[in-house]
Amino acid sequence: xxxxxxxxxxxxxxxxxxxxxxxxxxxxxxxxxxxxxxxxxxxxxxxxxxxxxxxxxxxxxxxxxxxxxxxxxxxxxxxxxxxxxxxxxxxxxxxxxxxxxxxxxxxxxxxxxxxxxxxxxxxxxxxxxxxxxxxxxxxxxxxxxxx
Amino acid sequence: xxxxxxxxxxxxxxxxxxxxxxxxxxxxxxxxxxxxxxxxxxxxxxxxxxxxxxxxxxxxxxxxxxxxxxxxxxxxxxxxxxxxxxxxxxxxxxxxxxxxxxxx
Numbered sequence: 001x002x003x004x005x006x007x008x009x010x011x012x013x014x015x016x017x018x019x020x021x022x023x024x025x026x027x028x029x030x031x032x033x034x035x036x037x038x039x040x041x042x043x044x045x046x047x048x049x050x051x052x053x054x055x056x057x058x059x060x061x062x063x064x065x066x067x068x069x070x071x072x073x074x075x076x077x078x079x080x081x082x083x084x085x086x087x088x089x090x091x092x093x094x095x096x097x098x099x100x101x102x103x104x105x106x107x108x109x110x111x112x113x114x115x116x117x118x119x120x121x122x123x124x125x126x127x128x129x130x131x132x133x134x135x136x137x138x139x140x141x142x143x144x145x146x147x
Numbered sequence: 148x149x150x151x152x153x154x155x156x157x158x159x160x161x162x163x164x165x166x167x168x169x170x171x172x173x174x175x176x177x178x179x180x181x182x183x184x185x186x187x188x189x190x191x192x193x194x195x196x197x198x199x200x201x202x203x204x205x206x207x208x209x210x211x212x213x214x215x216x217x218x219x220x221x222x223x224x225x226x227x228x229x230x231x232x233x234x235x236x237x238x239x240x241x242x243x244x245x246x247x248x249x250x251x
Contacts, residue, residue: 015170017169018168036230039234040231042200042231043200043235046200050168050169050204053169096239102173104176104207104208105204105207106204106207106210108203108206108238108239109203111238111239112202112203112238115238116238
């Protein structure tokens with residue numbers, strides 16, 4: 001059961017990468033994550049938002065939509081959506097070290113998102129891309145209760 | 148993002164401070180390339196102690212620097228990598244390629 005939800009919309013400017021990861025991490029802090037779990041969430045969001053900026057809107061500025069949901073079983077679901085050009089070959093894009101970006105890109109974005117989360121889904125067509133990740137936050141003895 | 152370089156007889160030490168993401172990576176990569184171009188060192192240490200955040204842009208920065216140093220047979224070491232950054236570098240197998248030590 002979803003216990004809390006937030007949405008945010010911002011422009012695909014690289015200056016917003018930090019803002020996006022800190023906002024989602026701040027929302028996720030209601031699940032009382034460890035510092036490592038919080039860092040995982042920041043990293044996932046940073047990779048997803050960078051993909052939108054570099055690949056979805058390569059020659060323009062568009063909007064990036066993030067929705068985050070907290071669930072009673074101490075998981076967070078984060079969806080990062082764009083209305084960009086889409087990914088022609090998702091399987092290839094998810095391969096480690098594959099990139100169509102410049103030399104300052106490593107091609108490791110999807111690999112990092114996948115290994116830092118518990119589940120990742122990518123949906124893409126010519127109208128845009130949605131990346132959804134699910135991250136379980138460990139229950140801690142003496143930790144805060146969500147409900 | 149702040150980059151500070153110091154050189155002693157044999158080693159050029161480059162310290163990174165702040166957050167390394169796509170927003171800061173391009174400037175950081177070219178700044179490091181410029182330092183290497185001027186100093187032409189034989190040994191370089193990237194000190195990541197001051198990095199409060201690093202995503203996969205850090206992998207690109209490390210590989211870029213490593214390839215440039217390989218061009219003239221110089222050696223690279225990465226030191227004091229914070230836990231989060233180490234996890235990112237490890238996902239790309241960087242510690243198997245370049246000597247890398249964690250921050251303790």
